[in-house]
Amino acid sequence: LVAPSAPRMPTALQAATKDPATTSYQPTEGANAAVDTNNKGDAWVSQMQRPRRNRKSAGVRSMVRENFLTPANLMQPIFIHEDSDQVVPIPSMPGQSRHTLDSMVEQVKKGMALGVKSFILFPKVPDDLKTNFADECYNPDGIVPRAVAMCKAACPEATICTDIALDPYSDQGHDGIVLDGKIVNDMTIEQLCKQAVCHARAGADFVGPSDMMDGRVGALRMALDAEGHTDVGIISYSAKYASAFYGPFRDALDSHPGFGDKKTYQQDPANGREAIIEATLDAAEGADMLMVKPGVPYLDVIRRIRDVVDLPIAAYHVSGEYAMIKAGAEKGWVDEKAIVLETLMCFRRAGADVILTYYATDAAQWMNDEGNVCL
Numbered sequence: 001l002v003a004p005s006a007p008r009m010p011t012a013l014q015a016a017t018k019d020p021a022t023t024s025y026q027p028t029e030g031a032n033a034a035v036d037t038n039n040k041g042d043a044w045v046s047q048m049q050r051p052r053r054n055r056k057s058a059g060v061r062s063m064v065r066e067n068f069l070t071p072a073n074l075m076q077p078i079f080i081h082e083d084s085d086q087v088v089p090i091p092s093m094p095g096q097s098r099h100t101l102d103s104m105v106e107q108v109k110k111g112m113a114l115g116v117k118s119f120i121l122f123p124k125v126p127d128d129l130k131t132n133f134a135d136e137c138y139n140p141d142g143i144v145p146r147a148v149a150m151c152k153a154a155c156p157e158a159t160i161c162t163d164i165a166l167d168p169y170s171d172q173g174h175d176g177i178v179l180d181g182k183i184v185n186d187m188t189i190e191q192l193c194k195q196a197v198c199h200a201r202a203g204a205d206f207v208g209p210s211d212m213m214d215g216r217v218g219a220l221r222m223a224l225d226a227e228g229h230t231d232v233g234i235i236s237y238s239a240k241y242a243s244a245f246y247g248p249f250r251d252a253l254d255s256h257p258g259f260g261d262k263k264t265y266q267q268d269p270a271n272g273r274e275a276i277i278e279a280t281l282d283a284a285e286g287a288d289m290l291m292v293k294p295g296v297p298y299l300d301v302i303r304r305i306r307d308v309v310d311l312p313i314a315a316y317h318v319s320g321e322y323a324m325i326k327a328g329a330e331k332g333w334v335d336e337k338a339i340v341l342e343t344l345m346c347f348r349r350a351g352a353d354v355i356l357t358y359y360a361t362d363a364a365q366w367m368n369d370e371g372n373v374c375l
């Protein structure tokens with residue numbers, strides 16, 4: 001029990017269980033005791049904890065704020081295509097489009113001007129280039145290497161990341177090669193290594209394996225280093241769950257799985273410890289950052305990894321999460337700007353350093369509008 005003179009005030013519970021001899025306060029029954037107005041001004045009332053003092057003004061709140069959000073924490077995903085020279089809106093992701101390479105460069109410049117400094121590219125690949133082995137994924141003249149080179153030429157300071165997985169190039173819509181109806185691990189890794197080296201040659205700053213094959217981070221690190229790409233980092237999608245929240249993304253890229261689902265390689269949403277196994281393996285294999293995906297339903301996973309690994313953590317606020325906020329906002333049921341900025345801050349509180357979000361540039365714009373680029 002806390003003595004009446006102790007610097008930490010007793011909580012209501014402690015007060016209610018306190019030895020009556022040390023105070024004039026006599027607890028009556030349970031919670032009612034805490035609101036007994038007859039005790040105004042007595043020892044308990046004056047010793048009551050008042051956390052609201054630290055929230056009394058904007059000045060005080062900013063003094064004791066624990067977490068901050070800046071545009072530099074945000075990474076903007078950009079969908080790219082060459083089916084036509086049109087920017088094609090994505091119906092299930094209002095505000096997002098399949099960009100041409102020229103409009104992609106404009107998106108990068110726009111983000112950079114607002115303080116968003118990192119971008120990740122996702123290609124929509126025409127059906128006639130898709131095969132089971134997904135060899136188009138390492139074509140040096142393919143859409144991604146050319147896009148990376150254009151971004152780096154236009155904005156050398158921008159951090160350009162690419163997604164490493166076979167699904168946009170797979171005629172099966174899977175992240176790996178399919179043999180006898182199964183997604184085969186080790187053969188897939190060989191393709192992923194070629195893909196990563198191809199992107200590194202084009203100038204990518206980071207490659208992001210999103211395929212969830214076993215052992216791919218170590219293999220990618222060796223393949224990159226063997227060609228001298230020691231400065232190219234790996235943001236590993238460490239804890240990537242088999243999630244329904246990816247639906248609008250698969251619409252955007254026309255990459256829905258051709259058969260079955262992705263549950264033999266992406267994680268079971270019921271599992272938390274498994275994420276720690278994946279994260280610690282990826283760290284040991286040489287990942288530079290670890291990613292958790294999707295975002296809000298998996299904040300506990302971010303926290304659990306944060307508590308055991310010291311690498312930076314990225315969180316992916318995925319397409320379905322974006323679509324749900326958009327839908328709610330379009331109905332007028334939620335305040336889009338407030339909900340987005342709150343959501344992004346919550347990622348930071350959970351322990352994420354970097355947040356991949358389709359809202360990156362909009363959020364940076366909102367922060368800039370308020371003249372407060374650090375929330």
Ligand SMILES: NCc1[nH]cc(CCC(=O)O)c1CC(=O)O
Pocket residue numbers: 163165167175210211245246247248249250317318319320
């Ligand atoms: N491997 C592809 C990939 N990379 C990122 C996403 C989803 C991103 C989003 O939903 O915003 C996916 C989809 C999937 O695994 O099916």
